[in-house]
Each structure stands twice: as C-alpha cells, then as structure tokens.
Amino acid sequence: MSTPGPAPSRLRWLAENKIPLRIGSLSAVLLGALVISTVFMAFDLMNNLRRIQDANTRFHRLQIAASADRHFGEMRYWMTDLSVSLLTLSERRANAARTELEADLTRLEEFAPDAAGKIRAGTAAYYARALDAADAYTDGNRIIGNTLLAEARLGSDAVDQTLGQLVAQLADEADQANRSATLASQRSVMRALIACVVILIAGAALTWLVLRSILTPLDKVNRAIAALNEGETDVALPPEGKDEFGRISQTLRTLRDSQEMRRRLEEAAEAQRNTIMTAIETIPDGFALFDAEDRVLLMNARFRKIFTGVDDILEPGTAFEQILRAQVERGTVDTGGLPGEDWVAARLRFHRHPDELRQVLRIGGAWVQVTKRKTPDGGTVAVYSDITDLKDKQEELEEARAGAEAANEAKSRFLASMSHELRTPLNAIIGYSEMLIEDARDIGQEEPVDDLEKIMASGRHLLSLINDVLDLSKIEAGKMELYVETFALRPLLAEVEATVAPLIAKNGNRLIVDAQIDPDEIATDKTKLRQNLFNLLSNAAKFTSGGTITLSVKRVRRGGQEMFEFIVADDGIGMNDVQKSKLFQAFVQADSSTTRNYGGTGLGLAIAQQFTRMMGGHITVESQEGAGSAFSFAIPVSFSAQPQAGAGAQEAAHAGRVLVIDDEASARSAVARLVRDEGYDVFTASNAEDGLSLARRHRPDAIILDVIMPERDGWSVLKELKSDPDLCETPVILSTVVTDREMGLAFGAVDHLTKPVDPKRLISTLNAVAGDRDREVLIVDDDAATRTLFRRILVREGWQVREASDGQRALSQLETRRPTLIVLDLLMPNLDGFEVLRALKANAALRDLPVIVVTSKDLSGEELAWLKSHAGDVIKKGQNGRSELVAALKRHMAA
Structure with missing residues (x-):
C-alpha cells in the first residue's frame, strides 16, 4: 500500500x-x-x-x-x-x-x-x-x-x-x-x-528569460543590501514568499529590523554611557576602569586630581605599570621605604590579583584607600578614596582607644585592689554579726537579733557584689582560672537547694529539683558551677512571685561528647525580644523599671555566661513576656583544659577556631551552632571571597567548606587555599551534596562529608585534625603545583596528606604531630631542605623519621652522598618521579 x-x-x-x-x-x-x-x-x-x-x-x-x-x-x-x-x-x-x-x-x-x-x-x-x-x-x-x-x-x-x-x-x-x-x-x-539556428535562438531567448527571472530579484536584493550597508532605514525590499528570494527578503527584513534595534541599543548605550560618565564624574572618589591588558579605558576628573603628578600621561590606553613607574620616577608617591621596583611589583600584584578588599597608600601627600575588583572579562575596576581626614581621625581614635584601654586596665587593677581591700572588713562585719546573733540568742535577747541579721545580710550582699565585681575584673584582665576537680553532682545540688531556699521562699515560690544524672560524677570547677546555679536560681526567684521554679539536670550527648545540661525555669514575668537582647551584658538589666522594681546590678548573668564558656559550655535563654523564662547551660561531664582568652578580647575558652564557608544561611547556621556547642570558636562566611579574607585574617585551625556556591565554587577556593603558602597547611573539610570524595581529597581536603552532615562525624573529623593518622605524609615544597601533584598521587595510593610551603613551617608542624614520613624539596625559601634534614637529625624524637627527598637540583657527588646518608631516598623531579615516589613510599612502608 x-x-x-x-x-x-x-x-x-x-x-x-x-x-x-x-x-x-x-x-x-x-x-x-x-x-x-x-x-x-x-x-x-x-x-x-x-x-x-x-x-x-x-x-x-x-x-x-x-x-x-x-x-x-x-x-x-x-x-x-x-x-x-x-x-x-x-x-x-x-x-x-x-x-x-x-x-x-x-x-x-x-x-x-x-x-x-x-x-x-x-x-x-x-x-x-x-x-x-x-x-x-x-x-x-x-x-x-x-x-x-x-x-x-x-x-x-x-x-x-x-x-x-x-x-x-x-x-x-x-x-x-x-x-x-x-x-x-x-x-x-x-x-x-x-x-x-532555431535551437540557438530559442535557447538564447529562454536563457534570457530565466536569467532575467533570477537576476532581476537579485538586483533588487543587491540594491537593498547596499542601502542597508549604507545605514538607510527606508529600504524597499523584495516581496516575501516561500521561494529563495522570498526567504532572502525575510532575512533582509530581519537584518533591517536588527540594524534598527542595534541603532536603538547603541543610542541607548550611548545615553547610558553618558549617564554613567556623568554619575562617575559626580562621585567624590577617583574612579578608573582598566581592560584585561591593564590599560586605562575610562576615568573621572577626581582620579586625575588624585594622580595630579602624572596627569599628563593619563589617557585612555595608558598602561597601569606606566602610571606606577611615572609616580616613582617623579616622586609623587610614598613607597613606604620599599625600592621602586619592589613597590611597583607589589602594586601590580594587587592590581592583577586583588585578593584583599582594599589597600591604603600615601599618594601626593594624601592618604588614599584603593579598592579593586576584577570584572568578568578580566578587567579591573579601581576606586580611589581620599581618607586623609579619616586617617587623622583614626589616629585620634587610636590615641583615645589607647587611653581608654589604659583607663580600663587601671580600672580593672583598681577594682581588683579595692575588692581585696574591702573584703577584709566585710568578712569581719559578717563574722562579728554572726557571733553577736549567737550571743544574743544565748542570753535570750531577741531584740537586737533582727538588726544584727540585717547587718549580716547587708554585709553578705555587699560581699557578693564585690565578689562579682572582682570576678568580672579578673575575667576582663584574663586572669580568671579554672580549678577542675572531680566530685558527685547530687550533693552539690542539695547544697545549692539549701542555700537558695530562703531566697525562693521570700516571694512565696516553690523549688522543684529534677535530676536524672546517673552516674552523677563530674569533673569541672565546682565553685563556678555552684555560683552559676545560685545566680540563675536567685534571678528566677527575684522575678517570680508565688510561682514554681524548676531546676532540671540531665545527661546529654552532643557532638560525640557527654555533657550535663542544667535548666532553670520559672513562671515569672518573662521578657520580650528587646529585653532578651540586653541579657548577659555587664551592669545592664532588661530595662530601668526592672532595676527600680527588683533591684540588682546586672552582673549575675554576665558572669554566669563567662563561667559557662570557661567550663566548655554555652548558655541560652527562652522567654515569653508574662509566661516566664528558662535559662539553660550545658558543660562537659569531664572537662579538658583548653586555651583561655579574656572577655576583653571578645574570645571565650575554645577547642580551636573553625571557619564555615557556605552560601546557604540555614546550613551555615546549623553547622556553626553544632561546632560552637563542642567548644570551638566559629567564623562564618556566605561566599568564597569573604571566606578567603577571613581565613587570611584569622588563620583558623580548620575550614568547613561547601563546594557548590554562586559566583565562585568551593573547588577554586580549595585550590587557592592549597596554593597559598600561609594557608596550605590548614585542614579543609568539604561539606556538600556532591559525592565526589576522591576529587575532594585530591584537591587537598582532609575529609569529605555529604549533606546533610552527620554531627558526630563532623565533630570527630574536627577532633581528628590534631590527632595522629596511619599512612600520613607531610609534603614540604614551596611550589604549589608540585604539592598538588604529589597530593593527588599520594591520595590515590591511600595516604593522608599534609602540606608545608617551606622548611620552617614543616618543622613547626612536626612539633605538633609526627607523620609517617616526609616528602621534602631541597630548594625552598626561609629554610631549605638541607637545613630541615640537619634539624631532623639533631632531634632525637625525629631522627628516625623516614624522609624522601624530591628535588630539581642538579646534585653534585658530595651532595648526593650526604643526602643518602641523611635521607631514605632521593628522587629527581620529572622523568619517572611519580613511579619512583610511589615505589619509595612502598619501600618505606614495607620497612
């Protein structure tokens, strides 16, 4: 069919x-x-x-x-x-x-x-x-x-x-x-x-007719194209149709429309350019745009004024390097003591790789803040702000700050000294009051007992206040210490319950203690824990009348660590969001009416927060106005000493500093909260540039990095971290929905966690950053590309890899953790490979550490003999270096 x-x-x-x-x-x-x-x-x-x-x-x-x-x-x-x-x-x-x-x-x-x-x-x-x-x-x-x-x-x-x-x-x-x-x-x-003759005449006639039917429309098309090329807008076009000439006509009509649209866009672009140039000229800062070849494309008058010493060469097309050299030659810039070539090279590096957000320079007698950003096409946008006034004010502020810090230090010393001076007479007043009360009761004279109890209560209140001020001054001065001891928690709770009972009963309240703490043994600072509970219970009793106050204690496990959680809840007056935002600030209460109605100095909660941090925990509050409040804090069952920092430096005791880089706010907040709960100090960044800036500024102990982020992904961040000599040693943990673990390890990550992140694995990975590992190698080389290559080779062979960009950093790492072996380059800045080997041989603990020397140096016979006596293997870079490296690793592991 x-x-x-x-x-x-x-x-x-x-x-x-x-x-x-x-x-x-x-x-x-x-x-x-x-x-x-x-x-x-x-x-x-x-x-x-x-x-x-x-x-x-x-x-x-x-x-x-x-x-x-x-x-x-x-x-x-x-x-x-x-x-x-x-x-x-x-x-x-x-x-x-x-x-x-x-x-x-x-x-x-x-x-x-x-x-x-x-x-x-x-x-x-x-x-x-x-x-x-x-x-x-x-x-x-x-x-x-x-x-x-x-x-x-x-x-x-x-x-x-x-x-x-x-x-x-x-x-x-x-x-x-x-x-x-x-x-x-x-x-x-x-x-x-x-x-x-007939065929010739007929063929010529037919050919003429056919050519005429083709050439006539083509002539119209040619005339239309020529008119369009000359920029004419009113062009007669052949009629449209389904044949070739009709389609050509459609194409010409599209071309004419696109040219018309292009003219409109060019006019709009020119108008926008004029608007932008007008806006650029009106801004008070110097503005310049450079192309990918570092040549000036456009600039405003303010930019010319800032570079007034070289304004004769400031024309579109002038190279940025030419401007810098002209500044040095004419002496219109302060190089800060650097040689001219070094200053020009530093400025070119910053211009081509503006990793930092800004740079402050002295140009033409004025302080100028330079901010640069790369454009998508490889160009550079530069903004020059005259901050001479700000610099002068900054100097004044620095002087004022130094004075304030000196005054604060003097205040702390004064408070510490006066607190000690006042405690002696107050202890005498309290002691004599207690003695007089007992004597009065022994002789049956009850009349002076009330007055003596008031004196004793006032003395104790004043002593408590002085103790609080002294504690706060110690914390601010960084002199507060922990006295860790192991004790049973139930007797302490009973002691606190008995001590706080009068305060609870004063306003007709009832205290309920709910302790689910078997076993109840804890290792921490007993005095500070007691003071924390007393402060929170007295605070609850003060703001609750005829209600119930509950002290709940239970064992919990957070981040792989056993902790005791203490919750003090009441059904008192509660707080609103504004009042909650002012908590934990020294000498500050919820509002002035609270101070008038309930009294207090506002030190109790601030000290409780500091003590909780020192004991390895954190304190939180949940409250609703008119429905009571619930303060809770958790501290480790067994406290292990960590470096401490004073509150004046705005840092609490922590297990280390961790940087979290993630563009998702919820994921970033969850990871930060989890890590902070385990005693780590946490910095967060929502994008790659801010994360790199924080990493360079704070040098964290570990970085938790998301891979998939807008503008710049985590792979490029990881590559830049491993290429930076100051950051290549920082352990990086990938936290992402991408499941390519091998790729992450090859790029330099110490581990790869797939979202949603398992809290236990995250904390155990962070804790393992400082621990020993089997099959761990330390690569010491100043060349980032070589380190990256060796990392990929070794990761593929199942090794854990650490990096150091020179010998000095390598020795610093060896002081904290010993690897299985070292892959060592010879030619490095600061401390070369020969000196590293000498230092290893001089250290009894590291003398037997296997070392594989990988070098591009052409070794003499004496050098080679010396290396063979001080290193396990010597491998030349290039040639069969990869296979030789793997073979050397296997030989050492077998040995």
Missing part, C-alpha cells in the same frame, strides 16, 4: 526552490531540442546512407554489366581470331574470356536475370557458330566457314546490343541514384542548419 507522504513534501520543495526549477527547466528544454534535432539528423543521415548504398549497388551492377560486355568482346575477338588463324592459343584465350563472361553473367542474374539469360543464350549460339566456322575453315570449306562466321557475327551483334542496352540502363539508374543522394544530403544539411 503506497504512502502519499512524499508528494506534498516534493511540491513544497519545488515551491520553495524556484531557481533550481527554472535552471533545470531551461536545461531540460535545451537538452530536449538537442535530442530532437539529433534524432532528425540521424534519420536523414540513415536515409542518405541508404541512398548512397543504393547508388553504390547500381554502380556495382554497372561494373558487372560492363565487365560482361568486355569479356564478351574479348571472347568474340579470340573466336574470330580462331576462325582466321586456327591457333590453339586463340581458342584457349576465347575459352578463358567465356569463363570470365559466365562468372559475370552469374552475378548479373541477381539483378537482371532476363538479360543474363538472353546474353547467355546468344553467347552460346555465337560460340557454337564460331567453332563451326573454325571447323569449316580447318576442313577447307571457306565458303561454309564464312557463312557460319557471318551468322555468328550477327548473333554476337545481338548480344552486344543487349549488353549495350543493359549498360546504358544501369548507367542511367546509377546517375539517378547519385543525383538523388546528393540532393537528399543537401536538404539534410539545410535542415540541420535551420534546426541549429
């Missing part, structure tokens, strides 16, 4: 492609005319050939008749000669002529059988009479011989007449055939000439 599908497609193709159709039709017509003319000429040629063949046939017949006539004449001659001479030779020749004549008559029978029979009969009769005449002459009968010869001659005349008529007839027929063939050939030539 046939499908009708292709027919419409062929018709559509013919409708859309008329030029091939026209040229094909013209070729078909011309080819058809050529074929027809060739057929007619071939037909005429065949007819002429037939006529020529007929003429040839007639000429051949004429030849046969003429040959018969000649042979008959020869036979008659020899027969006559035989009759006269009676020679045998004449007879033989006559017989030969008769034989030839008989052959001619045989051929003549094919086209003239009657004439051939008549001639044969006459020839036979003549031949017989001539022989009879010869016989008569031989016998001597001449009269009979003459009579017979005369009869034979009459017979021969009849034959000769017949032959003559036949030859004449055939000659006439041959002439007629020749004339007919000649005339037919002439007519064929004439017809061929006429056909050629």
Whole structure:
C-alpha cells in the first residue's frame, strides 16, 4: 500500500526552490531540442546512407554489366581470331574470356536475370557458330566457314546490343541514384542548419528569460543590501514568499529590523554611557576602569586630581605599570621605604590579583584607600578614596582607644585592689554579726537579733557584689582560672537547694529539683558551677512571685561528647525580644523599671555566661513576656583544659577556631551552632571571597567548606587555599551534596562529608585534625603545583596528606604531630631542605623519621652522598618521579 507522504513534501520543495526549477527547466528544454534535432539528423543521415548504398549497388551492377560486355568482346575477338588463324592459343584465350563472361553473367542474374539469360543464350549460339566456322575453315570449306562466321557475327551483334542496352540502363539508374543522394544530403544539411539556428535562438531567448527571472530579484536584493550597508532605514525590499528570494527578503527584513534595534541599543548605550560618565564624574572618589591588558579605558576628573603628578600621561590606553613607574620616577608617591621596583611589583600584584578588599597608600601627600575588583572579562575596576581626614581621625581614635584601654586596665587593677581591700572588713562585719546573733540568742535577747541579721545580710550582699565585681575584673584582665576537680553532682545540688531556699521562699515560690544524672560524677570547677546555679536560681526567684521554679539536670550527648545540661525555669514575668537582647551584658538589666522594681546590678548573668564558656559550655535563654523564662547551660561531664582568652578580647575558652564557608544561611547556621556547642570558636562566611579574607585574617585551625556556591565554587577556593603558602597547611573539610570524595581529597581536603552532615562525624573529623593518622605524609615544597601533584598521587595510593610551603613551617608542624614520613624539596625559601634534614637529625624524637627527598637540583657527588646518608631516598623531579615516589613510599612502608 503506497504512502502519499512524499508528494506534498516534493511540491513544497519545488515551491520553495524556484531557481533550481527554472535552471533545470531551461536545461531540460535545451537538452530536449538537442535530442530532437539529433534524432532528425540521424534519420536523414540513415536515409542518405541508404541512398548512397543504393547508388553504390547500381554502380556495382554497372561494373558487372560492363565487365560482361568486355569479356564478351574479348571472347568474340579470340573466336574470330580462331576462325582466321586456327591457333590453339586463340581458342584457349576465347575459352578463358567465356569463363570470365559466365562468372559475370552469374552475378548479373541477381539483378537482371532476363538479360543474363538472353546474353547467355546468344553467347552460346555465337560460340557454337564460331567453332563451326573454325571447323569449316580447318576442313577447307571457306565458303561454309564464312557463312557460319557471318551468322555468328550477327548473333554476337545481338548480344552486344543487349549488353549495350543493359549498360546504358544501369548507367542511367546509377546517375539517378547519385543525383538523388546528393540532393537528399543537401536538404539534410539545410535542415540541420535551420534546426541549429532555431535551437540557438530559442535557447538564447529562454536563457534570457530565466536569467532575467533570477537576476532581476537579485538586483533588487543587491540594491537593498547596499542601502542597508549604507545605514538607510527606508529600504524597499523584495516581496516575501516561500521561494529563495522570498526567504532572502525575510532575512533582509530581519537584518533591517536588527540594524534598527542595534541603532536603538547603541543610542541607548550611548545615553547610558553618558549617564554613567556623568554619575562617575559626580562621585567624590577617583574612579578608573582598566581592560584585561591593564590599560586605562575610562576615568573621572577626581582620579586625575588624585594622580595630579602624572596627569599628563593619563589617557585612555595608558598602561597601569606606566602610571606606577611615572609616580616613582617623579616622586609623587610614598613607597613606604620599599625600592621602586619592589613597590611597583607589589602594586601590580594587587592590581592583577586583588585578593584583599582594599589597600591604603600615601599618594601626593594624601592618604588614599584603593579598592579593586576584577570584572568578568578580566578587567579591573579601581576606586580611589581620599581618607586623609579619616586617617587623622583614626589616629585620634587610636590615641583615645589607647587611653581608654589604659583607663580600663587601671580600672580593672583598681577594682581588683579595692575588692581585696574591702573584703577584709566585710568578712569581719559578717563574722562579728554572726557571733553577736549567737550571743544574743544565748542570753535570750531577741531584740537586737533582727538588726544584727540585717547587718549580716547587708554585709553578705555587699560581699557578693564585690565578689562579682572582682570576678568580672579578673575575667576582663584574663586572669580568671579554672580549678577542675572531680566530685558527685547530687550533693552539690542539695547544697545549692539549701542555700537558695530562703531566697525562693521570700516571694512565696516553690523549688522543684529534677535530676536524672546517673552516674552523677563530674569533673569541672565546682565553685563556678555552684555560683552559676545560685545566680540563675536567685534571678528566677527575684522575678517570680508565688510561682514554681524548676531546676532540671540531665545527661546529654552532643557532638560525640557527654555533657550535663542544667535548666532553670520559672513562671515569672518573662521578657520580650528587646529585653532578651540586653541579657548577659555587664551592669545592664532588661530595662530601668526592672532595676527600680527588683533591684540588682546586672552582673549575675554576665558572669554566669563567662563561667559557662570557661567550663566548655554555652548558655541560652527562652522567654515569653508574662509566661516566664528558662535559662539553660550545658558543660562537659569531664572537662579538658583548653586555651583561655579574656572577655576583653571578645574570645571565650575554645577547642580551636573553625571557619564555615557556605552560601546557604540555614546550613551555615546549623553547622556553626553544632561546632560552637563542642567548644570551638566559629567564623562564618556566605561566599568564597569573604571566606578567603577571613581565613587570611584569622588563620583558623580548620575550614568547613561547601563546594557548590554562586559566583565562585568551593573547588577554586580549595585550590587557592592549597596554593597559598600561609594557608596550605590548614585542614579543609568539604561539606556538600556532591559525592565526589576522591576529587575532594585530591584537591587537598582532609575529609569529605555529604549533606546533610552527620554531627558526630563532623565533630570527630574536627577532633581528628590534631590527632595522629596511619599512612600520613607531610609534603614540604614551596611550589604549589608540585604539592598538588604529589597530593593527588599520594591520595590515590591511600595516604593522608599534609602540606608545608617551606622548611620552617614543616618543622613547626612536626612539633605538633609526627607523620609517617616526609616528602621534602631541597630548594625552598626561609629554610631549605638541607637545613630541615640537619634539624631532623639533631632531634632525637625525629631522627628516625623516614624522609624522601624530591628535588630539581642538579646534585653534585658530595651532595648526593650526604643526602643518602641523611635521607631514605632521593628522587629527581620529572622523568619517572611519580613511579619512583610511589615505589619509595612502598619501600618505606614495607620497612
């Protein structure tokens, strides 16, 4: 069953492609005319050939008749000669002529059988009479011989007449055939000439028509294109259609529309450029835009004014390096004591790689803050701000800050000194009050007891206040210490409950203690824990009247660590969000009305927060106005000492500093909270640039890095970290939805965690950063690319890799953790590989540490001998360095 599908497609193709159709039709017509003319000429040629063949046939017949006539004449001659001479030779020749004549008559029978029979009969009769005449002459009968010869001659005349008529007839027929063939050939030539002329004229006419149908639209198209190229907008275009010219017209119309749109966009861009230039000129800072080749593209007048010493060369196209060298040569810039070439090189590095956010320079006697950013096309945007006034004010502020710090230090010293001076008399007042109360009760005098209790209560309150002030001053001075001891928690809770009972009962409150703490042993600072509980319970009792206060204690596990969590909840007045934001600030309460109504100094919660941090925990609050508050803090079951920092430096005791880089706020907050709960100080960044800036500023102990971030992904951040000599040693933990662990390790990460991150694994990974590992190698090389290569090789072999950019940093790392072996470069800044080897041999703890030397240095015989005696293997860079490195690692692991 046939499908009708292709027919419409062929018709559509013919409708859309008329030029091939026209040229094909013209070729078909011309080819058809050529074929027809060739057929007619071939037909005429065949007819002429037939006529020529007929003429040839007639000429051949004429030849046969003429040959018969000649042979008959020869036979008659020899027969006559035989009759006269009676020679045998004449007879033989006559017989030969008769034989030839008989052959001619045989051929003549094919086209003239009657004439051939008549001639044969006459020839036979003549031949017989001539022989009879010869016989008569031989016998001597001449009269009979003459009579017979005369009869034979009459017979021969009849034959000769017949032959003559036949030859004449055939000659006439041959002439007629020749004339007919000649005339037919002439007519064929004439017809061929006429056909050629007709075909030529018709082909030229058709070709002209076809070319005209093609060239006329093409001429219109060419004129339209030329007009469009000249920028004309009102251009007459050929009509649109489905054929080629219609499509060309559509294309030209699209081109015209796009040119019109381009003109509009150019006008809008020019207007925007003018607007931007106007805006740039109105800003108070110097502005310049450089291309990818560091050449000036545009600048404002303020930029020229800042660089007034070299303003004669500030033109578009001027190289930034040329501007810098002109500044140095003319002395219009303060190089800060650096040689001119070094200053120019430093400025070029900052210009081409503006990693830092800003740079402050002294230009033309003014302080200028330079901020640069790279554009997507590789150019640079530079903003120059005159901060001379700010610099002067900063100096004033620095002086004021130094004075304030000195005053604060003096205040702390004064508070510490005065607190100690006041505690002695207060202890005496309290002690004597207690003694007088006991004496009064012993002698039965109850009247002074109330007054003495008031004196004792006031003394204790004042002593508590002084103790708080002293504690706060110690914290601010960084002199507060922890006294860790192991004790049972239940007796402490009972002691706190008994101590705080009078305060709880004062406002008619009830205390409930809920302790789920089996086992209840804890190792921490007992005094500070007791003071924390007392502060929180007294705070709850003060703001609650006729209510219930609950102290809940339970064991919890957070981040892989056992902790005790303490929660003090009340159903008192509660707090709003504004009041909660002011908590934990020294000498600050919720608001002034709280101080008037409830009293207090605002130190209790601030000290509780500091003590909690020192004990390795953190404190939080949940509260709703009119519905009470709940303060909670958690501290480790077994406290391990960590470096401490004073509150004046705004840093609490921590297990280390961790930088979290993640563009998702929720993920960043969750990881930061989890890590902070484990005692780490946390810095966070929402993008790669801020993360790199924080890493360079704070030098964290570990970095938790997301891979997929906008603008710049984590792979590039990790690569830059491992290329920075100051940051290449920092452990990086990848936290991402990407599951390519091997790629992360090859780029330099110490581990790869897949989101959502398992808290236990994250904390154990952070804790393991400072721990020992099996199959751990330290790569010491100042070339970042070489370190990256070795890292990928070693990670593939299952090694944990650390890096150091020079020998000094390597020795620093070896002091904290010993690797399985070292891969060491020889030529490095600060401390080269030879000095590292000498330092290792001089250290008894590191003397047996395997070292593989990898170097590009051309070693002398003495150097090689020395290295072989001080290192395990020596591998040249390049060549078969990769396989040699792996082989050396395997040898050392086997050993």
